[in-house]
Amino acid sequence: MPELPEVETIRTQLEKHLVGHRILSVAVASLKTFPQGKEKLLGGKVTSARRLGKVLIIDLDNGFSFLIHLKLTGQVVYSSSRIPNQTNKFTRVVFKLDKGGKLFFNDSRKFGWVRVEETRKVAEESFVSRLGPEPLRDLTGQRFAAILSSSRRPIKIILMDQAKLSGVGNIYANDALWLAKINPKRSANSLTAKETKILYKAIVKVLKDGIKYQGASDQWYVTAEGKKGNYQEHFLAYGKKDEPCGRCRKGKFIKYFLGGRGTYVCPVCQK
DNA sequence: ACCTAAACCTGGGCGC
């Protein structure tokens, strides 16, 4: 999934379903997924559901929070007496809540994780302390320009570097670069002021579209209510190898690997 | 400082 728009979609729904509810039990089927600290969550009442980059943060009223990273195949799904169980053979953690609510963490590849932290330490001492600014919140055009000017590495690598900028992954990096007509291999500090501004707007645009369509269910991702997102029907470049470019109609998308990740480019638009 | 490959795991899709 699990880039900013997918996690944000889940966060919004969890906020609706979890806040004000108490955690009664936590059953861990995969210790790799949730190695320690589950007992600190027992009896805690959820006060907020936050997100930083691709990480979900659930805060409790007892001084603890838990962080969830979905990596590639994680699913966070809520069910209640009115919504049927979403458990499956990839269910790694089951949280039981009051009033019959349940929260499932499903993850085929077991790359995802759940970690417990003291709420006051989340921002400065947890995984999220290493994350760069959020494109839809803390980032400004000026700050974005400063980030790009400080590196000669390929622009696509910088967009996906969570320490520089948090939340953008492979789908939205590919789409934003196509929308901005910028070649992914371009050195970040080679972009002109005009290109930088266009790219900044393109990032905001594709992320907002991702949220509007409730994320991209290309593979495993589903919303917290167990439904598929629709952004995969609106991909601009991602996954379009050999397809004609929807903008210039002349180019045919090529695919190559950059930084080990599939990269999709219209050779005509993205010189 | 930067790059690549490999590692962590498992399933889905494709060709044969």
Added chain:
DNA sequence: TGCGCCCAGGTTTAGG
């Protein structure tokens, strides 16, 4: 149907 191979929304780490 089955088998082998390649691919996958992420991140970390080892080695050059």
